[in-house]
Amino acid sequence: MxxxxxxxxxxxxxxxxxxxxxxxxxxxxxxxxxxxxxxxNKPYRKLVVDDMPVIKTLEKLDYKQIIADHLKATGKALAPVKRRKPSTIPETMTCPRCNATHEYLYDNTGGRGQYLCKVCECTFNKKNYYLKNLLFCCPHCGKALTLQKQRKDFNIHKCKNSKCSYYLNKLNSMSAEEKHRYEANPHDFKLHYIYREFNIDFEPLSNKASKSNTVNLSRLYVSPHTLGLILTYNVNFGMSSRQTAALMREVHGINISHQSVLNYADAVARNVKPFIDNYKYDLTDSICGDETYIKVNSKWHYIFFIIDSIKKTIISYPVSPRRDTKTAIKALDSALSKFDSIPEDLTLIFDGNPIYLLAQHFFAQHGIHFDVKQVIGLSNDDPVSEEYRALKQIIERLNRTFKRNYKPTNGFNSFDGSVSFLTLFVAYFNFLRPHSSLEGKVPVVLNELSSLPNMPARWQKLISMSQEYIKTQQIA
Ligand SMILES: [Zn+2]
Ligand SMILES: [Zn+2]
Incomplete structure (x- = not known):
C-alpha cells in the first residue's frame, strides 16, 4: 500500500x-x-554632481626666466628640490608647463604618477595629462584640484584643502552618529568637492555632416504615389508594417509584403536623414530633453530626444544601449550644432539625471557654455521644478506621441532598423505633423509641402527635396 x-x-x-x-x-x-x-521607468543612477570648477588656461612659461626673475626680486636663487631620499623622478622628465628639469620636480604621490613643479607650482601627471594646459580650481576655495583617480572615460579631481568651505560645511552638518560612521568608513561619505573631467575622444561641434548610405529609390518596385501612401499609413498613422501591407492590399488592391513595407521605410529613412539632420532650423533659446525606451534585439535602448520647446522641433534623437554621460554629450552636441551660434542665455531643461550636468561640464571644458535646469520628480518640490515643469511637459507629450507610433512595432530586430524608424518619425514630427499649439501648423513650414493637396504627395516632395540636398552635398 x-x-x-x-x-x-x-x-x-x-x-x-x-x-x-x-x-x-x-x-x-x-x-x-x-x-x-x-x-x-527605470531609475537612473543617483550621483551628486558638484558645481562646475573654475577652469583656468595655463600659459606656457619658461623656467629659466622664472628663476632669473626670482633672483632679481628676492636676491635668492631658486634652488633645486632638496631630497632626503633618492629621487624617484626620471631624469628625462620636465615640467610640461615651464620646462623645468627633473631637479625641480617633486614626486607628489610617492611614485603613483603625480608631480609638482617647484618653479611654476603646477601639478601634472605622468601621462602628460597637462598637455591641454587646463587647470581646474575649486569653486569654493579657489585652490587647484588634485587628480585623484583615472577611470576609463573620466578623471576625478578633488579639492583636498582642509580649510575649504565646502568641506567644512559638509563636516559641520554631520550628526554625531554620522561622524561615528564616517570615522569607521570614510569612503561611504563624500565631504570634499569633486569634479569629473570627461576625456572621451570627441570633438564638440565639429559639425560632421550627417551622412547615410543612401539607397536608390528608383530601384524600388513601387510608384512614388504608392510609396507616399505606405509612409502615410506606416509613419503618420503609426500602423505596423503588417497592418500597412494589409491595408494596401485590401483597400488599394496593391500586393506588397510587410517586409517590403519595412524595406521601403528603411530606404526612405536613409534618403531623408541628411536633409532633416542638417536642416537650418529656426531655434529659440528654450530647449528641453528627455530619454525614452525602445527595444532593439529584445534589449532596452534609450532615445535621447532634445526638442525646441517653443518651435516644437526635434533637434536630437540618438539611440544608445546605455543611458550614460557619453550619449548625453552626443545628444547635446547634435542639438547644439543646430545653432549658428549658441545663444547667450541658452537654458536646457532635463530631468534630474546627473549625466546632463556632467555633459554640461564637459562642454564647459571646451569653452561651450549653457545653463542646465533640472525638473525633478512629479511634484513641484523646488522652485526650479515649478518654473520649468510646463516646458518639461512638452517633451513628455512628444514622448507619448512617439510611444503611440512605437508600440505597433514590437521593438526592432536591428540597431539600424531603430534609427530608420526614428528618422522617419522625426521627419514626420518636424515637417508633416500639424501641431495644435502652433495653430494647426507644422513645426517647420516648407512652402513646397504646404501647397500640396495630400500627405502622400508631401512625402514624395520631402523625399525629392532630400535627394536634391544630397546632390548639392556631393557637389560641394
Ligand atoms: Zn613648471
Ligand atoms: Zn575647495
Whole structure:
C-alpha cells in the first residue's frame, strides 16, 4: 500500500512540473510578455554632481626666466628640490608647463604618477595629462584640484584643502552618529568637492555632416504615389508594417509584403536623414530633453530626444544601449550644432539625471557654455521644478506621441532598423505633423509641402527635396 502511495506521489510531482513548464511557456509568449514588456521607468543612477570648477588656461612659461626673475626680486636663487631620499623622478622628465628639469620636480604621490613643479607650482601627471594646459580650481576655495583617480572615460579631481568651505560645511552638518560612521568608513561619505573631467575622444561641434548610405529609390518596385501612401499609413498613422501591407492590399488592391513595407521605410529613412539632420532650423533659446525606451534585439535602448520647446522641433534623437554621460554629450552636441551660434542665455531643461550636468561640464571644458535646469520628480518640490515643469511637459507629450507610433512595432530586430524608424518619425514630427499649439501648423513650414493637396504627395516632395540636398552635398 505504502509503495503505491509513494509511486503515485512521484507521479503527481512529475505531472505538476510538466504543468508549470507548459504554463510558463504559454504565458511567456503571450500574456506575460504583454504585461511585463511595457517600457518600465527605470531609475537612473543617483550621483551628486558638484558645481562646475573654475577652469583656468595655463600659459606656457619658461623656467629659466622664472628663476632669473626670482633672483632679481628676492636676491635668492631658486634652488633645486632638496631630497632626503633618492629621487624617484626620471631624469628625462620636465615640467610640461615651464620646462623645468627633473631637479625641480617633486614626486607628489610617492611614485603613483603625480608631480609638482617647484618653479611654476603646477601639478601634472605622468601621462602628460597637462598637455591641454587646463587647470581646474575649486569653486569654493579657489585652490587647484588634485587628480585623484583615472577611470576609463573620466578623471576625478578633488579639492583636498582642509580649510575649504565646502568641506567644512559638509563636516559641520554631520550628526554625531554620522561622524561615528564616517570615522569607521570614510569612503561611504563624500565631504570634499569633486569634479569629473570627461576625456572621451570627441570633438564638440565639429559639425560632421550627417551622412547615410543612401539607397536608390528608383530601384524600388513601387510608384512614388504608392510609396507616399505606405509612409502615410506606416509613419503618420503609426500602423505596423503588417497592418500597412494589409491595408494596401485590401483597400488599394496593391500586393506588397510587410517586409517590403519595412524595406521601403528603411530606404526612405536613409534618403531623408541628411536633409532633416542638417536642416537650418529656426531655434529659440528654450530647449528641453528627455530619454525614452525602445527595444532593439529584445534589449532596452534609450532615445535621447532634445526638442525646441517653443518651435516644437526635434533637434536630437540618438539611440544608445546605455543611458550614460557619453550619449548625453552626443545628444547635446547634435542639438547644439543646430545653432549658428549658441545663444547667450541658452537654458536646457532635463530631468534630474546627473549625466546632463556632467555633459554640461564637459562642454564647459571646451569653452561651450549653457545653463542646465533640472525638473525633478512629479511634484513641484523646488522652485526650479515649478518654473520649468510646463516646458518639461512638452517633451513628455512628444514622448507619448512617439510611444503611440512605437508600440505597433514590437521593438526592432536591428540597431539600424531603430534609427530608420526614428528618422522617419522625426521627419514626420518636424515637417508633416500639424501641431495644435502652433495653430494647426507644422513645426517647420516648407512652402513646397504646404501647397500640396495630400500627405502622400508631401512625402514624395520631402523625399525629392532630400535627394536634391544630397546632390548639392556631393557637389560641394
Ligand atoms: Zn613648471
Ligand atoms: Zn575647495
Amino acid at each position: 505504502n509503495n503505491i502511495i509513494s509511486v503515485l506521489l512521484v507521479y503527481i510531482q512529475i505531472q505538476s512540473k510538466i504543468i508549470i513548464y507548459l504554463m510558463c511557456s504559454v504565458l511567456s509568449k503571450h500574456s506575460l510578455r504583454k504585461y511585463y514588456d511595457e517600457p518600465v
